[in-house]
Amino acid sequence: MSAKILYGKEFAARIKEEARREADEVKRGKGIAPGLAVIIVGSDPASEVYVRNKQKACDELALYSVKVELPEETSREELIAKIDELNDDEKVHGILVQLPLPRSLAKHEAEVLNRIRPEKDVDGFHPMNVGRLSIGERTLTPCTPTGVIRMLEMANIKIDGAHAVVIGRSNIVGKPMANLLLQKNATVTVCHSHTKNLKEITRTADIIVAAVGHPKFVTADMVKDGATVIDVGINRVMVGGERKLVGDVDFDGASEVAGAITPVPGGVGLLTIAMLMHNTVAAAKMQLGI
Numbered sequence: 001m002s003a004k005i006l007y008g009k010e011f012a013a014r015i016k017e018e019a020r021r022e023a024d025e026v027k028r029g030k031g032i033a034p035g036l037a038v039i040i041v042g043s044d045p046a047s048e049v050y051v052r053n054k055q056k057a058c059d060e061l062a063l064y065s066v067k068v069e070l071p072e073e074t075s076r077e078e079l080i081a082k083i084d085e086l087n088d089d090e091k092v093h094g095i096l097v098q099l100p101l102p103r104s105l106a107k108h109e110a111e112v113l114n115r116i117r118p119e120k121d122v123d124g125f126h127p128m129n130v131g132r133l134s135i136g137e138r139t140l141t142p143c144t145p146t147g148v149i150r151m152l153e154m155a156n157i158k159i160d161g162a163h164a165v166v167i168g169r170s171n172i173v174g175k176p177m178a179n180l181l182l183q184k185n186a187t188v189t190v191c192h193s194h195t196k197n198l199k200e201i202t203r204t205a206d207i208i209v210a211a212v213g214h215p216k217f218v219t220a221d222m223v224k225d226g227a228t229v230i231d232v233g234i235n236r237v238m239v240g241g242e243r244k245l246v247g248d249v250d251f252d253g254a255s256e257v258a259g260a261i262t263p264v265p266g267g268v269g270l271l272t273i274a275m276l277m278h279n280t281v282a283a284a285k286m287q288l289g290i
């Protein structure tokens, strides 16, 4: 194995420490703790774990946190009303609706996310924040791709001038990732399910970000010698009768050629929650005029 392994834990701890320092400043200056509200509808087991971890992170940083648990049969109107209530709650600076929504509400996802006031949109999914990101304005940006940028910077991996290939074009990961890399002066190629000659493209990348949702999709032969490989994928697979988490990258193979690589689990996943804490504090600072 030749690649340097980029463990998320170390970087996440640094991001959280910074968020804690800033949250303490807000508390000292304004006497208010930055607050996060997480809404979970239904009882998806994976979502419950994510929400629990988000609450735990808030507790760790002594942020104010509210967990709103709504039953599976919640109507669109009830969910919207809850968001409106939190939009008006001065103790809450960040609002997050845990996805996926139950099937009956899935068709209202865009409306639900757009109902969160842009200044409280700590996920960075509101069209206003998406637009601001794309024109290069300072705003709340999606946690996972922003965490990737922070990690690359902290690990001293040069983004400026690098050829970055993002595999995946979702609104949650791929597109904001590409925009953030562009803002940092990378030359960005976005690949997706209709891309031809994917391997030829990825082999020219200095940085590969895999956000595909297919286990072990990026193999060693797709990676240029010494490239940085960031694995955003979280796939649950059965191995020998046991459930295991694997990424979108064939870690064992790719780490033989890459210069640096993130593991799954233990890589990018940890950055997402750290960035959520960062965004909550940033949202509080903006709303309190700091």
Ligand code: NAD
Binding pocket: 144, 167, 168, 169, 170, 171, 172, 173, 174, 191, 192, 193, 194, 195, 198, 211, 212, 213, 214, 232, 233, 234, 235, 268, 269, 270, 272
């Ligand atoms: P998505 O399903 O919305 O998007 C997947 C993207 O992959 C699509 O844009 C599609 O065009 C592309 N794709 C599919 N097949 C392809 C192929 N054969 N070649 C090239 N591109 C192809 O998924 P998402 O929400 O962007 O998530 C991607 C992965 O990241 C998932 O495994 C998800 O669980 C994970 N994820 C992790 C975090 C985290 O905190 N680490 C956060 C969000 C998502």
